[in-house]
Amino acid sequence: MSLISSQARFVDATQGQSWQGSALAERIATVAQELQTMPPGLILLPVPWTVDTVCRYLAGLSQRRALALLDPDIDPATVAELAARFAPAGLWFPDTALPAPPGYRNTACGWIRQSPAAAVHPDLALLLTTSGSTGAARMVRLGYQGVLANADAIVQALEITAQDIALTSLPFHLGYGLSVLNSHLRAGATVVISAAPVIGAEFWAAFERYGATSFAAVSHTYDLLTRLHWTPASHPTLHTLTQSGSRMRPELVAQLATALPVGGRFLQMYGQTEATARMVVLPAAQWSRKAGAVGLAIPGGRLSIRTETGEETTGAQTVGEVIFRGPSVMLGYADHDTDLARGDDCHGVLHTGDVGRFDEEGYLYLEGRLKRMAKLFGLRINLDAVERLACDAGAEGVAAVSRNDEAIVLWCEGAHADLEHLSRTVAERLRVNHRGVEARTIEKLPLLRNGKIDYRTLTRNADNGVAKS
Amino acid sequence: MSLAIRLRNVFNTVLELDGKTTDADLRYQETPGWDSLGAVLLISAMEDEFHVQIGTNQALQIDTFDAAVKLLRGLGVQDQTPCP
Numbered sequence: 305m306s307l308i309s310s311q312a313r314f315v316d317a318t319q320g321q322s323w324q325g326s327a328l329a330e331r332i333a334t335v336a337q338e339l340q341t342m343p344p345g346l347i348l349l350p351v352p353w354t355v356d357t358v359c360r361y362l363a364g365l366s367q368r369r370a371l372a373l374l375d376p377d378i379d380p381a382t383v384a385e386l387a388a389r390f391a392p393a394g395l396w397f398p399d400t401a402l403p404a405p406p407g408y409r410n411t412a413c414g415w416i417r418q419s420p421a422a423a424v425h426p427d428l429a430l431l432l433t434t435s436g437s438t439g440a441a442r443m444v445r446l447g448y449q450g451v452l453a454n455a456d457a458i459v460q461a462l463e464i465t466a467q468d469i470a471l472t473s474l475p476f477h478l479g480y481g482l483s484v485l486n487s488h489l490r491a492g493a494t495v496v497i498s499a500a501p502v503i504g505a506e507f508w509a510a511f512e513r514y515g516a517t518s519f520a521a522v523s524h525t526y527d528l529l530t531r532l533h534w535t536p537a538s539h540p541t542l543h544t545l546t547q548s549g550s551r552m553r554p555e556l557v558a559q560l561a562t563a564l565p566v567g568g569r570f571l572q573m574y575g576q577t578e579a580t581a582r583m584v585v586l587p588a589a590q591w592s593r594k595a596g597a598v599g600l601a602i603p604g605g606r607l608s609i610r611t612e613t614g615e616e617t618t619g620a621q622t623v624g625e626v627i628f629r630g631p632s633v634m635l636g637y638a639d640h641d642t643d644l645a646r647g648d649d650c651h652g653v654l655h656t657g658d659v660g661r662f663d664e665e666g667y668l669y670l671e672g673r674l675k676r677m678a679k680l681f682g683l684r685i686n687l688d689a690v691e692r693l694a695c696d697a698g699a700e701g702v703a704a705v706s707r708n709d710e711a712i713v714l715w716c717e718g719a720h721a722d723l724e725h726l727s728r729t730v731a732e733r734l735r736v737n738h739r740g741v742e743a744r745t746i747e748k749l750p751l752l753r754n755g756k757i758d759y760r761t762l763t764r765n766a767d768n769g770v771a772k773s
Numbered sequence: 774m775s776l777a778i779r780l781r782n783v784f785n786t787v788l789e790l791d792g793k794t795t796d797a798d799l800r801y802q803e804t805p806g807w808d809s810l811g812a813v814l815l816i817s818a819m820e821d822e823f824h825v826q827i828g829t830n831q832a833l834q835i836d837t838f839d840a841a842v843k844l845l846r847g848l849g850v851q852d853q854t855p856c857p
Binding site: 501502503504505508525528531532533534535538748751 | 801802809810812813814816817827828829830832833834836
């Protein structure tokens with residue numbers, strides 16, 4: 305499978321060296337030789353942002369070897385747990401400090417299995433972790449066709465061209481970061497490979513040096529950058545910002561979108577690893593008129609809403625579960641080694657678990673997750689909607705969780721909020737007794753590695769504290 | 774109070790440090806709490822404590838305690854002399 309267009313180019317941000325065309329193909333072929341030492345089966349590939357790692361990833365795809373992309377900072381216990389659960393052929397990570405678990409031995413390229421590995425379905429290209437999971441994480445199985453289809457759809461939706469230059473600003477092993485790489489390679493663009501943190505001088509020095517044209521980040525990162533008075537206007541080559549991860553404050557969207565040069569674009573996206581990466585894009589021209597919308601399906605994808613009675617509709621203003629159809633939908637989940645041999649379980653249909661509705665022009669709006677529900681005094685309450693009420697009541701940085709379906713706990717960042725006023729106002733809007741809503745302060749909301757709020761931790765902490773008398 | 778002591782108090786509060794870590798050991802991306810969010814909170818706290826405006830590029834440069842001291846001195850912050 306060839307993900308790379310002939311014009312695609314890599315630049316090593318630290319060395320300044322670049323690779324393209326036959327030089328790039330040669331470099332990929334060199335690391336592909338390491339693959340020959342690997343017995344058949346799944347390969348665990350920790351993915352720091354280095355040129356060698358990207359070449360290993362591309363070599364794995366072109367040789368049709370299934371790869372599980374892992375956090376480069378993965379701890380030994382987690383990688384051993386994955387090895388025990390999925391019986392992979394080995395770990396491809398030369399000079400690794402990760403000790404070989406039982407049944408594996410160290411080699412120059414990492415470690416390899418001493419007995420036959422679990423069988424892998426020929427269509428299986430990548431195994432990615434589901435965002436937010438820890439420990440015994442569910443993995444998502446992606447097929448070759450799905451990875452290609454999603455890259456192509458993103459190239460079209462974002463209008464990426466061979467003139468574009470992107471710096472690696474997101475983790476490689478998560479869907480969004482991977483999609484930036486794949487789509488730019490498909491478009492014949494330049495990818496500047498840097499492991500430097502986005503909040504740091506080195507990243508932005510490279511950004512200037514290579515004249516990057518686009519920047520991708522989650523809402524949380526944009527929030528941090530603007531608190532440092534960062535503005536896209538100070539980077540003359542920058543014309544495209546993309547955002548995903550979680551809902552972004554409309555004021556921040558407006559601040560960034562209006563700071564871009566004429567012809568610049570701010571693109572908000574919605575996706576899930578289960579659909580390779582991106583599913584929906586809000587066209588740049590619509591950021592103001594369609595504020596709060598997530599957008600339209602990417603090319604080749606179709607959206608519908610499934611109501612509680614099981615009917616599917618594309619009509620306006622019906623609320624229900626968002627269903628996505630398209631070639632980029634995963635083959636299925638993998639929890640155990642036997643799942644690796646499974647074929648396509650999803651048949652191009654993804655039940656997202658997100659609740660949404662269309663407006664009259666077909667734009668999708670998200671209203672929350674199916675699981676982000678609380679039952680309070682017998683009423684079913686959407687916790688994401690509660691957060692919006694709290695914001696309307698003047699709260700900033702607020703997260704709502706259910707405390708054993710006895711109360712909603714509003715975690716508020718900072719010590720400035722008037723908690724009593726906030727909890728009363730929200731309770732009034734929900735038409736529930738004021739004891740049903742407790743506002744508490746927290747220094748900062750805990751986040752998952754993908755930048756989304758860590759609701760599991762907040763729910764646990766809500767159970768610990770004493771209820772308001 | 775010297776600039777360094779005031780700044781260390783800011784670091785201690787924002788990053789919730791114990792007194793055991795030496796100034797020289799404080800490093801962005803290595804010291805617990807000094808991640809990207811910690812960095813942004815540190816800059817805000819420094820601006821409040823020393824009544825200075827720290828620009829984006831200046832803020833992004835701060836990766837050690839020493840770098841923060843140098844930046845503040847460059848912005849004109851001086852050691853306070855004790856009141857008579």
